[in-house]
Amino acid sequence: MASKDDEVTTGVNLGIAIMLLGSIGFMMGIFYLVNHEDKEMQICTWKVICATISIFVSVLIYQAVNDAVKAMFLQDSSPIAAIEVAFAHSMVWFLTLQMFLATVSGAITWPWSAQLDRSEEADNKRALDLKCWAVILGHITGFAFISAWSQLHEHFDGSLIIFPLAYCVLRLLFKLAEKAREVVIYADDGEKDVMEEHWDEATEETEDDVMGLTMSYLLVQTIRFWATGYMPDAEGNMPGGHKTSDLQAALFMIVGILIAAASYMRTVYFPDWKDRNAMWLRLVCDFSFSWTIMFGIDAFLTNSGLGGAEFGVVGDVITACIVTVWAFAVIFFLDKKVDSAMHKEEELAASPNSRDQAKAKLQKRKRAAMRGTILALGVLIGFAWEKSFDTAVDDTAEKESNIMPPSFIKVVLAMLLATVVLPAWRWYILPEVVRLGGFSDPADEEAEDAVEKAEEGYRPPMLPETMEFQMQEMQKKIEKLELEKGALADEVNQLRRKVNDLQGKG
Structure with a gap:
């Protein structure tokens, strides 16, 4: 009869084996996709890689800092104290975001700063640095607000009042930040220069990301609560001993698909709705679709004994691999539909008939909507892999807790991984994705025209040796x-x- 230690060793070996096979298969799959014969698939793959890595790095940094904060301030504390600290922590990240982006953009200079280089090369580098930190800090701040509002949501047993309350508080916070930026921008010379414009735009886009992440997670938590009758915790885990049935998992996956369909219909049939609320609605729909699909697949795998969060890092890796395969299969299908819509648009645009011209514009909006869904699938893959890496870091820290505190180990691991991953993402992936319009709003027709123009001249990035x-x-x-x-x-x-x-x- 196998001892308990033997079972633990077998589980560890199984986890290493799955991680090894999964990582090799994943990397080779990525090589196939970035060199796919269809140029659109190559471009979609680069955008998915960009989203996955940015989410991974952001959550890695946030979780490490969050655990350190808990270790310092929340030893044997009450749930109310934990909520207060979570909101304070999220506000620190929000203020850091505002100040850091102002500094990176060059909108604010400090006495100890070097003289600003205004050459074209320096401006381009500054723009990419701004986008890099806007994405990373936006994700970190978004996950910080998710944690704070989810804990409050859980404390009030899934009360519906939390959803509109969170929206109103975030909207007020963004409005105050906008007024503060205006004061800073017009305080010196009374005009908004290029760098201040870039700061304002980048910060606003980042705030949109925060709103989308926070509201979508609260929405999905509410859907899961209604479907199962049990309120998941802030990490998305069901309370002890309770599982999501296959029927319940199917239910909120269907709801997620309906939400994605609603976002598609909004982009196609309501093109004139382009204010900030429309942007928030699109992001909430896209992120909600990603959350529901991930939690649904995780529940199916858990119930079948093939994977899921219940099996630790092994289960999370299996879930991430299956989510990735499923997402790329859907991306491949949507890519074919995009190609079909493009051919129809070209045929209709060549006609002098005004009705055909209107139909051609409709096909163009359909393509833009499908591009938005593809970007949402990239976020879904990022969420799935983030969960597995987060679990891996937690397990490593707990395993080595006899050497040093787990929170300290997490900070060290986060710093090491971020030091390796973040520069590579900034130097080799982000510039190409920015050029291809990976961060543009699919509902913005001018932005979509720029994206298509960039994609027409796309060539796969080459290594320096090549x-x-x-x-x-x-x-x-x-x-x-x-x-x-x-x-x-x-x-x-x-x-x-x-x-x-x-x-x-x-």
Whole structure:
């Protein structure tokens, strides 16, 4: 009979084996997709990679800092104290976001700062740095507010009043931040320059991300509460001993698909609704779709004994792999529909008939809506892998808790991983995705035109070694052509001399 230690060892070995096979399969799958014969699939893959890595890094940093905060301030504290600390923590991140983006954009300079370089190269680098930190800090702040409002939601047993309360508080907070930015922007010279404009736009987009993450999670928590009768905790886990049945899981997956369909219909049939509320609605729909699908697949796998959160990091990795395969299958299907809509649009646009022109615009909006769904699927993959990495970091910290406190281990692991992952994401992935319009609003027709223009000229990114080899090959061709040019020039000169000789004899 196997001992308990043997069972633990077997479980650890199984986890390592699944992680090894899953990671190799995932990496090779990514190589296939970024080199897919369909250019649209290549582009979608880069956008999915960008979303996954940004969510992973953000949650990694937030969870590490959050655990350190809990260790310092919440030892043997009451639930009310935990909620108060969570809101204070989220406000710290929100204020950090405002100040840090102002500094990165160059809108605010400090006495110890170096003189601002306004060359084109420096401006481009500053724009990418701004987008990098806007995305990361937006996700971190969003997850901080998710934690705070979810704890309050749980404390009041899923009360519906939390949903409108959170919306009103966040809206008020964003309005106050907007007024503060206006004061800072117009305080010096009374005008808004380019850098201040970039700061304002980037911060507003980041606040939209925070609103979308927070409201979508509260909405999905409410749906799960109505479907199961039990309120999940702030981490999304069901209370002890309770499971989500297959019927309940299917129910909120269907609700998630209906929410995605509503977002699609809004983009296609209400194109003139473009204010900030429309943006928030789109983000809430997209993120809600992602949350419901992830929790639904997790419940199905848990009930079947094939994976899910109940099996720890092994189950989370299995869930993430299945979610990734499912999401890319849907992306492949939607990509074909986008191609079909594009062909229809081209045929209708060529017609002089006004009704055909209107139908062509409808097809264009359908393509934009499907692009939005594809971006939501990228977020879904990011959520799934974030959960597995979060569990892995927790397990590692708990395993080594006899050496140092788990919260300290998490901070160290987060710093090491972020130091490796974040620069690679910023240098090699983010610039390409920004150029391809990976962060634009699908409902914005002008932005979509820019995206399509960028995609038409898309070429897969090359490694430095590949670029150097191609440059050497081109240099060889240039030298060869120079030699041929010299030979042709000599031949032309000889022909001219012969012509001159013939003319002299004549």
